[in-house]
Amino acid sequence: MFPFHSESIFHASTKSHQPTFNTNYLTGRLFFVSLLLVFVLLQNGFGADAADASLSGKRPNIIIVLVDDMGYSDLGCYGGEIETPNIDALAANGLRFTQFYNQGRCCPTRASLITGLQPHQVGIGHMTAPPGKPLGFEGPYQGYLNDRCMTLAEVLKSSGYKTLMTGKWHLGTDDKNCWPLQRGFDRYYGCISGAINYFQPGGDRGLTEGNESIAVPDGFYATDTFTEKAIESIESAKTQDDSPFFLYLAYNAPHWPLNAKWSDFQKYRGKYKGGWGELIKARNQRQRELGLLAPGTQPAEHPGPQWESLTDKQRDRLDAVMAAYAGCVDSIDQNIGKLIAYLQQSDQLDNTVIFFLSDNGACQEGGDFGKGDEAMVRNPPLETTDGVRIGLHWAGACNTPYRKYKHFVHEGGACTPMIAHWPAGIPESEHGKLVHQHAYLQDFMATVLDLSGGTYPDKIAQCQGRSMLPLLAGGDQPIHDEPMFWEHEGNAAVRIGQWKLVREYQKPWELYDLSHDRTELNDLSATESQRRAKMIAMWETWATQTGVRFPKRFNMYEHLNAMQRQNRSEK
Template identity: 50%
Template sequence: MVYGNTRTITQLVCFAFLLAAWQPTPATAERPNVVIILADDMGYSDIGCYGGEIETPNLDALADHGLRFTQFYNTARCCPTRAALMTGLHQHQTGIGHMTETPQGPRKDDRPAYQGYLNRHCVTMAEVLQPAGYHTYMAGKWHLGYHGKEKWPRQRGFEHFYGSIAGVTSYFKPQGGRGVMLENEKLDPPLDPDYYTTDVFTDYALRFIEEQDDDAPFFLYLAYTAPHWPLHARQEDIQKYVGKYRDIGWDRLRQQRLRKQKQLGIVDQATTLPPRDKGVRAWSKLTDQQKEQLDYRMAVYAAMVDRMDQNIGRLVASLKDQEKLDNTLLVFLSDNGGCAEPYKDLGGGRFSDINDPDQSGAISYGQGWANASNTPFQKFKVFSHEGGISTPLVIHWPAGLKTTPGTITSHPSQLIDLMPTILEVTGADYPERFADHPIHPLEGNSLARLLNGEACQPAPWMYWEHSGHKAVRHGDFKALLPRREKAWQLYHLANDRQETINLASTEPARLAKMAAKWQTWADRVGVTQQAKPTPTTNSAK
């Protein structure tokens, strides 16, 4: 084996039945450890168990012995996803309705939903699990508040922290306002020429667990920056992929990934590809030099995913050696769809800046490869199309998962479902007040019955808003209003998750109801007029 506010009546009934139905077996009577691994800007089809050609044997093994979700949703961007993931609330309720603070200064926005850091009307998973007797560890990207230590991980429930407060960094030499921290102390730029953030984040995650001196359960949040730009990877990993994409290009790569997705059962056999994104040229129209450089950009991106998988293998192997793997609930997902920034098919940044340790800006693989990363969907990170909000979700828990190993579920779920799920399986209590502040009620639904091999009705309504992009899902229907467009669109996802057949003109009453429901939700959680788009520069993330 390779491992290296108020809810609807339906939801309340489902949750109440769930509480009664979940009966831990002797193996799960001991509270599980919880590990959440978050990839950064990784597309839906990038890893092997979701159709990709990139070598991810460790994630594939977790999927083969665990549970995969094909309709799990994030919020379409880094920091809003982290806010929803950590709190079980919609990101606007936490204060991160658009983006978080950058090293350049606090956000100048007096709207509470857009202040740019976690407010005190939410609690993090760490703040809930720590009083329940869990050790709480974090390594990697925080991205939930920068200016003021009270906004940092150690002050939001984490016992130990190593990583980046700001978000994106150089992988080889984190420095300046985008350097790394240990606990609450800023570290000097690393001098070790072998330093690489993905490896070192894992080093500290292992250290925190291995140095624990009691048998209490632990919660680890391992938030990689990979494969987010800048394009930085180790040479031995890059060489595995150089030349692999030169002849196939992004058009054939999309076709290849779709075929594999059908073979795996990730999509149904009738699924077809939507047209190539309008901002991307046909691969055959590019010059030889452009193809050579784009091949290398994609090779570096693939190497970043590959190295992340290698490190996940290290973590799993360590848990196995410590006899902790069986009763560890491990969750893997990505924060948004593949990233097209800065929306050029040839990629972002100068080619010569790839792998430069002193660069941490938008040196990226480009819009064409991002289109392929999100196979079989349209659009990218930031957008509320399926390509922006769909993520792989792999759950592995040998002692507690009662589904057949390798099961694939199409149960529609979302980030805000993870907090109630973890609360249920750990027995932790969600507070009405915390640190003398009232706390918003949870918004999501526990997935514990699914883990127990049983069925449960999905949330009847799901909502999205980021940077002016709006969406709402009700059953198999999804209404979508992209930024700067005036008319809502309507799609039937059971037949058209590619969002190519707009049913707005044939279902006007349904669409009007869904748009009205979205507005009611938006008013409740604090969505207001569109925040200014954040430029894709060093200050963006």
């Protein structure tokens, strides 16, 4: 494990670094950014010599680590009890964002992250079409990445970066033109489709290397193998030349089926017998202590029954499914430790920017009480995605202190932990601090353009994000003064400044002042009716321009079921 390994974010040892911004500022855009960084360095008390030196180094390597279905409060540095010392250490020696937004679901998040656009703009307004089941039309809901966008890999490859990916793609299955190698990546190893079995992926959810299906190797465990292949890819790129690399490491964990290793499962077995109420209370208290929440912030009301009303047998099974989930998160942290150790040993850590985040909030799919038990962890079914799921009640606790979960765009569905770590670029005086300015997935494209000196074509839809470099440099001014929009399955939101308008499908719009109400408990629709009406109009204009099926929602699964019913009736 790398030396930052620590039980607590506040007790991690900090390696001393002279803050430098090792970026190749070749364009006018980057010249402006370089001046901004010099200003920030000087404001933070660093001399002109250090500032000048920071502009002469090599461009940084860039790593984006995306995990799947992890809740806001699962990491230790975000209030959780799950042991995540390696990720916590990244935060202790970097920055934690408290208001970073995803798209509330797997595919739409991946679409926005990799293109800098709304998912509807790139063909994934809902989800990707299942293997062998094309939806039969084109447009915002066609179910695969279209050719009217640029990916991070395409932009960075054109800038001289080696582009590497391991893990979950989930941006289109049947047409190889939208697979990683055809969308800018030099190397790919992982699962093209969505959820997979951690031990033995199979069927149309098997493994792919490059453009070819491959057999599952002996000893395969998705979280471990994806990390090993990522390190192998970096090492291979190093032997070719000294070009910087971009790695997109997209774990399938902790998405269902929760195939925890037995040893990781046993580590947490019995620790959740206090129930979701006790867990929410403990996590909320730690979040306040860490400064993630304003004093007095109350968590959203949990929808579940009182833990004491359940039988001993029910509580024991529920403890087991949550232990499986915690084991999967723990395994991610172990592998982040392996990746960081490799970067440190190969003298690449200092000038590597690492971003860590989740694609949506914890997942309520699996019914109120989840699925599976200890026996299913001990002897998991293979070559299938059947298995353990935590269900709605545990998901609500994992998203403490927020409302809702995956699928929704209330804070519990769309607000993710996001950590940025860059020893050569984030001033040491900023290490361990919180970034309270809001940002979102589309900002990655703008940020990597600034980091790499890359250019974005002007003949396609323009990147909607803003560069996060001012925030990484310690700036405290908002990078967004424009509205940010969401829509998924009719769940919708718009945020502008401190105000957020949000709704569940077929329910009234709600209005919140997030500067005083991060947990969305006090709907101000009645007292701020004019603001509410104005924001509704803004969202409707955006929805029309973006191709949202407004006012009706689009759900791919409902569409496929309707097609099947029609086909049966025609026979």
